[in-house]
Amino acid sequence: MIVEVIHPRTGAVVERARVDESALPFTIGRARANGLVLDDPYVDGVHARLVAEPETGALIVEDMGSVNGVVLATGDRAARIRMHSGAELRLGRTTLRFWDPDAPVPPALRLDGGAPTRESGAPRRTAVSLLICALAFGSLGALSWLGTTARSGTNTALAAGLGFAAVAAAWAGIWAIVARVVIHRSRFVTHLTIATATLLAVMLIGTLGEWIEFIWPPGNTWAVIEGAATLGLLTTSVALHLANATTLSSARRWRAGAVASAVVLMLAGLFALADDDAFTDVPAFSESIRPLKPSLLPTVDAEGLREVHRELREEVDEMAK
Amino acid sequence: MRALLLAAWLVLGAPVALRAQEAITATSSVFSRYADRILKVQLMEVGSSAKASIGTGFFVSGDGLMITNYHVIADGIHEPENYRVEVIGNDGVATVVEVIGVDVVHDLAVLRTGMVTPRHFTLEPVTVPQGTRLYSLGHPSDLGLSIVEGTYNGNLQHTLHPKIHFTGSINPGMSGGPTITDAGRVVGVNVSTMGEQRGFLVPRADAAALLGRVQAAGYAPPADMLAEITRQLTVYQDAYLDGLFENGGKMVDVGHFRVVSEPSPIFRCWGDAERGSELLFERLWHGCSTDDEVYIAGDQSSRVVEIEHEAIISKGLNAARFASFHSQRFGSDNTPEGDEKHVTEWKCATRNLKANTGTTMRSVLCLRRLRKLDGLYDAVFKVAVLGARDAGLISTLALSAATYPNIERLVGLYAERLTWR
Numbered sequence: 094m095i096v097e098v099i100h101p102r103t104g105a106v107v108e109r110a111r112v113d114e115s116a117l118p119f120t121i122g123r124a125r126a127n128g129l130v131l132d133d134p135y136v137d138g139v140h141a142r143l144v145a146e147p148e149t150g151a152l153i154v155e156d157m158g159s160v161n162g163v164v165l166a167t168g169d170r171a172a173r174i175r176m177h178s179g180a181e182l183r184l185g186r187t188t189l190r191f192w193d194p195d196a197p198v199p200p201a202l203r204l205d206g207g208a209p210t211r212e213s214g215a216p217r218r219t220a221v222s223l224l225i226c227a228l229a230f231g232s233l234g235a236l237s238w239l240g241t242t243a244r245s246g247t248n249t250a251l252a253a254g255l256g257f258a259a260v261a262a263a264w265a266g267i268w269a270i271v272a273r274v275v276i277h278r279s280r281f282v283t284h285l286t287i288a289t290a291t292l293l294a295v296m297l298i299g300t301l302g303e304w305i306e307f308i309w310p311p312g313n314t315w316a317v318i319e320g321a322a323t324l325g326l327l328t329t330s331v332a333l334h335l336a337n338a339t340t341l342s343s344a345r346r347w348r349a350g351a352v353a354s355a356v357v358l359m360l361a362g363l364f365a366l367a368d369d370d371a372f373t374d375v376p377a378f379s380e381s382i383r384p385l386k387p388s389l390l391p392t393v394d395a396e397g398l399r400e401v402h403r404e405l406r407e408e409v410d411e412m413a414k
Numbered sequence: 415m416r417a418l419l420l421a422a423w424l425v426l427g428a429p430v431a432l433r434a435q436e437a438i439t440a441t442s443s444v445f446s447r448y449a450d451r452i453l454k455v456q457l458m459e460v461g462s463s464a465k466a467s468i469g470t471g472f473f474v475s476g477d478g479l480m481i482t483n484y485h486v487i488a489d490g491i492h493e494p495e496n497y498r499v500e501v502i503g504n505d506g507v508a509t510v511v512e513v514i515g516v517d518v519v520h521d522l523a524v525l526r527t528g529m530v531t532p533r534h535f536t537l538e539p540v541t542v543p544q545g546t547r548l549y550s551l552g553h554p555s556d557l558g559l560s561i562v563e564g565t566y567n568g569n570l571q572h573t574l575h576p577k578i579h580f581t582g583s584i585n586p587g588m589s590g591g592p593t594i595t596d597a598g599r600v601v602g603v604n605v606s607t608m609g610e611q612r613g614f615l616v617p618r619a620d621a622a623a624l625l626g627r628v629q630a631a632g633y634a635p636p637a638d639m640l641a642e643i644t645r646q647l648t649v650y651q652d653a654y655l656d657g658l659f660e661n662g663g664k665m666v667d668v669g670h671f672r673v674v675s676e677p678s679p680i681f682r683c684w685g686d687a688e689r690g691s692e693l694l695f696e697r698l699w700h701g702c703s704t705d706d707e708v709y710i711a712g713d714q715s716s717r718v719v720e721i722e723h724e725a726i727i728s729k730g731l732n733a734a735r736f737a738s739f740h741s742q743r744f745g746s747d748n749t750p751e752g753d754e755k756h757v758t759e760w761k762c763a764t765r766n767l768k769a770n771t772g773t774t775m776r777s778v779l780c781l782r783r784l785r786k787l788d789g790l791y792d793a794v795f796k797v798a799v800l801g802a803r804d805a806g807l808i809s810t811l812a813l814s815a816a817t818y819p820n821i822e823r824l825v826g827l828y829a830e831r832l833t834w835r
Contacts, residue, residue: 238735239734239735239738240738240742241735242693242694242695242731242735242739243692243693243694244692244693244694244730245692246694246735307766307776308766310764310765310766310776311763311764372754372759373759374749374750374751374752374753374757374759374760375747375749375760376747376749376759376760376761376762376780376794377760377762378745378762378763378764378778378780379764379778380741380742380744380745381741382737382740382741382744382776382798382800382806383737383741384733384734384736384737384803387768387774387800387801390766390774390800391766392765392766392767392768392774393765393766393767393768394767394768394770395767395769395770395826395829395830397765398765398767398777398825398829399822399826401763401765401779402763402779402781402822402825403822404763405761405762405763405779405781406781406791406818408761409758409761409781409782409783409791410783412758412759412761412783413758413783413785
């Protein structure tokens with residue numbers, strides 16, 4: 094683990110110490126015998142120490158009974174804190190930042206003032222990213238085009254594709270700003286790829302759902318699967334965005350993704366509840382028709398249809414009670 | 415020159431002016447002779463102690479029985495806890511009245527006012543030729559008793575039961591009032607309007623029949639008026655739907671399809687098409703209905719049965735785009751409106767059906783129940799005929815206030831009557 098001492102006003106790193114496992118326990122304080130010496134009158138002689146958690150080997154910061162304590166980024170004091178890459182702590186008036194030695198660093202700035210150099214392997218990744226983006230925008234445009242019936246349908250499709258591109262770019266831009274602030278790298282293309290790949294997957298699930306609904310109506314089971322898959326995609330998407338914009342641990346990223354999905358699910362539930370309360374005289378039914386030969390389509394005969402309708406009647410009678 | 419003009423006025427203008435004067439005199443005379451036999455009927459909202467709607471009624475017996483429209487007092491039957499029926503006497507005093515008989519199919523009701531009225535209309539038969547001048551009386555928009563002149567134009571052609579076409583301005587509030595000859599003979603009861611001088615009357619004979627039932631010895635008002643309404647509607651829809659789509663019936667070609675049209679002589683069909691150089695499709699529309707509309711309550715009424723066919727033909731759409739268009743048209747809502755107080759929400763069941771004719775279609779039946787009229791449903795059966803990449807049909811059968819056995823029977827017959835040409 095690398096410990097950085099941050100300048101209280103400029104935020105620049107004024108000192109950097111490497112803590113190897115063999116050096117544990119590693120003490121931090123104002124006394125000169127410490128592993129890391131802090132020239133801060135608000136820091137105790139031996140203020141805190143770094144130890145390895147016996148069960149997991151994870152790095153723990155322990156308060157050694159200091160006057161001003163070990164303060165988290167949230168402002169809370171804590172006696173024992175498990176560290177992760179990118180975490181910040183305050184001892185007295187000194188801020189410490191902890192990094193995994195393998196944590197990525199921003200590309201070097203060019204002496205001639207040009208754009209930073211790319212990460213290794215970036216051109217190939219960018220090409221794949223652009224391909225995914227093009228696929229997503231193209232698919233969205235194509236879906237819009239399929240819904241048009243006028244000769245000017247191509248314009249509609251183009252507008253839909255470009256409209257989505259703008260929204261996706263804005264979304265990726267927000268994540269890039271977050272990433273720039275938190276990990277000092279924007280990774281715009283990566284975020285754009287995550288957003289468009291998610292959309293592509295959602296469209297794929299939706300299209301598959303329409304076909305299933307057409308072939309095996311009413312397709313209620315699939316609707317549940319589709320809902321679950323969409324939530325799974327949302328969770329993954331948020332976790333991936335966080336992985337490329339923060340230094341949160343993997344567990345925390347997935348937890349955040351799950352929370353986002355839960356919020357969406359809750360909102361959907363609230364809307365559904367509100368809809369349930371509001372009377373509507375517009376019926377909802379599966380309208381999906383797809384280009385498939387009737388001979389390949391599973392069908393019911395007149396008697397089968399009568400049975401279905403009798404069940405429907407029972408449901409309506411039940412509803413009227 | 416002045417003499418010439420005077421001569422022209424005498425020859426051309428004077429007779430016209432005199433005839434107009436005579437007409438005004440006749441109308442004025444009719445009004446003054448019969449106005450006291452007609453009262454305002456109002457539906458009082460109990461909570462707000464104010465009238466929710468108004469109509470008109472007229473005395474038909476010396477013991478204070480009054481005829482009005484069922485739709486004027488319907489909410490008083492469906493929601494007695496919220497509404498009561500009152501009439502406003504000539505002295506301006508409101509009297510709570512009792513609904514003692516209804517004929518929901520003909521939109522009539524008999525009120526017992528308890529007033530003794532030596533002057534009342536009789537409902538004896540009267541024959542009038544087309545073009546006869548008639549006088550409609552009522553309370554348009556609560557503006558006071560008014561008289562409207564118009565002409566008798568015979569019965570409508572597209573109804574199960576006769577309904578009179580009166581060319582005159584029947585306006586809201588005049589419902590339930592009488593339309594009479596200048597001799598005070600009732601020809602019909604004001605019931606509805608299509609605007610622009612197109613008014614409709616319930617024939618006198620239907621009012622006389624209801625009154626006859628109510629005045630028969632031993633008659634007692636139904637203990638459960640809603641059950642009585644349900645019974646009447648059940649009988650009516652049985653008569654209406656009997657034999658529909660059976661024994662051949664008229665078939666027509668719409669686009670690439672052979673479909674049922676004018677299922678009985680009282681139906682009237684309309685058609686239209688949508689085409690355009692910018693459009694990559696052609697849409698042909700064919701719909702059939704009657705002029706019947708039975709009022710139920712609130713904003714709820716029943717057209718009993720309507721059919722609609724929509725053929726779509728590709729003019730450059732590929733198979734996927736055409737299927738998408740077919741979906742859009744199939745999903746477009748053409749169901750009748752509903753009032754939460756009187757109907758449940760729709761519930762629908764979608765299945766792919768292979769009819770006995772071999773035609774494959776996507777079918778959906780949407781069903782809802784009339785909440786207070788036990789055993790009656792609204793149903794919309796819609797199918798999309800499948801099988802071509804460039805042509806499709808969306809066909810809808812809408813049934814309203816019908817029993818489930820009738821719905822099941824007609825849906826089954828209807829699905830077998832849609833085929834490719």
